[in-house]
Amino acid sequence: MPHFGFSQDVFIVLVGRKREVRKIHWGSWEKPCESKDLGGLGFRNLETFNKALLAKQGWRLILKPNSLVARVLKNRYYPASSFMNANKCSLGSMIWNNILWGRGILEVDTRWRIGNGSTVSINIDRWIPRPSTFQIVSPCVFGDSTTVNGLMLPLGGWNVLLLKAFFSENKVEKI
Template sequence: MCANKDVGGLGFRDISVFNRAILAKQGWRLATNSNSLAAHVLKNCYYPDTSFLNAKVISWGSQTWKKFLWGRGIITAGSRWRIGTGSTISIYGDRWIPRPSTFHVISPRVFRDFMTINSLLLPSGGWKVPLIVSSFLADDDEAILNLPTGSSYSHDSLLWHFEKSGNYSVRSGYKIGMSLDCRASISSSSGLEAWWKFL
């Protein structure tokens, strides 16, 4: 079983996952508000050449930084990109299809790896329908054509898939954290069972 006792009557059953969901809230702020003082300080220190979502784990990082990275796992599992210009979102490398739990394109690759979503958009901002229908499987093209696009002036931005507002919440983050915890437990117990069978 993955669920434990309720924490403080708040509806949260696992204190470790709850703490991770709170840390994910701080990570969400770093990922979506790169102009904040905290984001500037941490970026200069730990990820000067990349984003918070792509920052590497480093051995000399502070305990606070390591906890932020621990919380980041929830953000990664529950977020996808909202399309603006599409110029910073990789067709195959980024999470942008509204399909939990992967958010990735499942169609075989027909474009080069570095191609971005703006190559699928008309100058007016709409989708190039014939190109999409001919390049993606039916599941993908249906999902893509139902996605709203931004204007040529709007930026691509991170979206929390599990809230209508698109903003991260601890409650929905906790649910994602519990599913990650369950998957890890199942994977761990499956590995242990396989080891015993081998022995």
């Protein structure tokens, strides 16, 4: 029966004995991480799994800003901004720096859904439904503090005339 041993980058299988000497068969870590259907052992890639769990903690900071943990971290590390705009702090705790490492997943795969638009910056935040960046790429005449609600009608909905004045037809369609 094979015995399994682990190293950081190498998966070792010890098989058989010949005169009390064990044979070592070296293989890459990717093979046991493949699904069982593809011939692997179905192990999880621990780095990817860890990053996903840290991204989940960051997501909780966004969804529950009034929780005790979110309030403590906000007060300590990003008092004047949001979690997504917080800077990495050289004096930050290991937990904080790791949560910021997991934030990379959120940065790639999230964007704002516009409600009243009062908290979404036109230039900085990711809000336009464009698959690559979700942001305005071309230069914009709006300041960084200008929010999306300035592009909306008082009763809700988009001010199409204003959008056409500042954005290309393609962007107006996407908005």
